[in-house]
Structure formats: C-alpha cells, structure tokens
Amino acid sequence: MTRKKVKLAFIVNDSARKATFKKRKKGLLKKVDELSTLCGIDACAIIYSPYDPQPEVWPSPLGVQQVLSKFR
Amino acid sequence: MTRKKVKLAFIVNDSARKATFKKRKKGLLKKVDELSTLCGIDACAIIYSPYDPQPEVWPSPLGVQQVLSKFR
DNA sequence: CGCACTATACTTAGTAC
DNA sequence: TGTACTAAGTATAGTGC
Numbered sequence: 280m281t282r283k284k285v286k287l288a289f290i291v292n293d294s295a296r297k298a299t300f301k302k303r304k305k306g307l308l309k310k311v312d313e314l315s316t317l318c319g320i321d322a323c324a325i326i327y328s329p330y331d332p333q334p335e336v337w338p339s340p341l342g343v344q345q346v347l348s349k350f351r
Numbered sequence: 352m353t354r355k356k357v358k359l360a361f362i363v364n365d366s367a368r369k370a371t372f373k374k375r376k377k378g379l380l381k382k383v384d385e386l387s388t389l390c391g392i393d394a395c396a397i398i399y400s401p402y403d404p405q406p407e408v409w410p411s412p413l414g415v416q417q418v419l420s421k422f423r
Numbered sequence: 424c425g426c427a428c429t430a431t432a433c434t435t436a437g438t439a440c
Numbered sequence: 441t442g443t444a445c446t447a448a449g450t451a452t453a454g455t456g457c
Contacts, residue, residue, distance in 0.1 A: 280447040281436045289391050294441085299436075300390040301442095306434060307386055310379050310451095311396070318372040319361050321399040324383070325422055328392045334422060347419060350397055350406060352430040353453045366424085371453075373425085378451055382434095 297330055304328075308337050321346055369402055376400075376407060383409050393418055 290296035304326055311324050315338070323346040326335040336343045362368035376398055383396050387410070395418040398407040408415045 280438075280445080281434085281449055282447070283436070284449070285385070285389075285436080287385060287388055290389050295436090296390050298442090300386070300392065302435060303382070303386045303389070307379075307382050309434095310375070310382060313357075313359060314372070314375045314379055314398070316359055317357075317362050317375070318368050318400070320372065320401075322397060324394065324396045325418055326386070326392065326394040327418070327421070328390070336422075343422070346397055346399070347422075349399070350408075350415070350419075352428085352455075353432055353451085354430070355453070356432070357453080367453090370425085374452060381451090 300328060300330065304335060308335070311337050321349070323347070372400060372402065380407070380409050393421070395419070 290299055307326075308324065311322055314320070315322050322337075323343045324335075324337045325343060328335070362371055379398070380396065383394055386392070387394050394409075395415045396407075396409045397415060400407070
C-alpha cells in the first residue's frame with residue numbers, strides 16, 4: 280500500500296522488480312497516451328525488458344516507425 | 352489545484368494546452384527515468400511538439416539512437 | 424509567458440489469496 | 441505467478457504573480 284517512499288534505485292529482488300516493472304510500464308504507457316491525446320502531439324515510447332520477448336512500444340510498431348523516420 | 356477530473360480529450364485552449372504539455376512532459380520523462388532506474392531496463396521516449404524546435408528525447412539523443420538501432 | 428503554490432486526482436508498493 | 445485491494449505517496453489543474 281505504498282507505505283514506503285520510493286527509493287530511486289535498482290530493485291534487487293527479482294519478483295518485486297518484475298511486479299513493479301509491469302505496473303509502471305502500464306502507467307507510463309497511459310501517460311504517453313494521455314499526453315498525446317490532450318495536446319495533440321506526436322510521441323513514441325519503446326521499452327525493452329527481459330520479461331517480454333517483444334519490446335513494448337507506443338502507440339504501435341507502425342506509429343513508432345513513423346515517429347522514428349521523422350526523428351532521424 | 353486539480354479541481355476537475357481530467358477529461359481525456361484534446362485541450363482546445365492554446366495556452367492551457369501548452370501549459371499542460373509542459374507539465375506532463377516533465378512528469379512523463381521523470382516516469383521513464385524511474386522505470387529505467389528501478390528495473391534496470393532500456394527504454395526511450397521521443398516527444399514532438401510545436402512548442403519546441405527540437406523534439407524532446409529521453410535518455411539522450413545518443414541513447415535514443417542506441418535503442419532505436421536495437422529496435423530496427 | 425513562466426514559475427510557485429496547493430487541493431485534489433491519480434499512481435502504485437506492499438499485501439492477501 | 442497474476443489479480444485485486446487500498447493506504448500513502450506523487451502528479452497536476454487551476455490560479456496568482
């Protein structure tokens with residue numbers, strides 16, 4: 280229940296780290312989605328992890344490619 | 352003071368939209384930073400906006416390039 | 424315009440099953 | 441391990457300067 284302050288450091292415990300990753304990844308993607316929607320801008324995010332075979336991307340693989348092509 | 356619930360829709364008012372963009376962009380980048388630090392993973396974010404001449408990137412232009420090269 | 428403030432909405436760490 | 445719960449910590453909308 281969030282009884283501790285978040286210490287900004289690598290979480291050593293494997294299962295705890297994975298659980299936190301899953302939760303925060305979800306929250307982060309939501310934030311990106313909100314920022315994009317609220318402000319009508321282009322953005323993309325790519326998240327690699329040893330837990331997923333494919334990197335997590337937002338808004339979509341194609342959307343990421345389009346933003347990337349503009350970036351390069 | 353956040354007296355309204357956030358309605359997930361494009362903010363029509365220009366100045367309000369810009370103000371929200373600036374605040375949320377900051378918060379979003381912080382979240383990406385935390386996720387990366389806490390879980391020891393690779394991630395990157397690219398945010399375009401009409402307010403900045405350069406797209407906002409995380410963790411850095413070089414870091415983004417490295418993540419991208421893995422993505423492609 | 425941009426920063427500081429702050430009440431309130433939102434996110435999330437730890438837990439139980 | 442995954443999901444649900446909820447307290448407590450964090451982010452942020454609206455405001456004044």
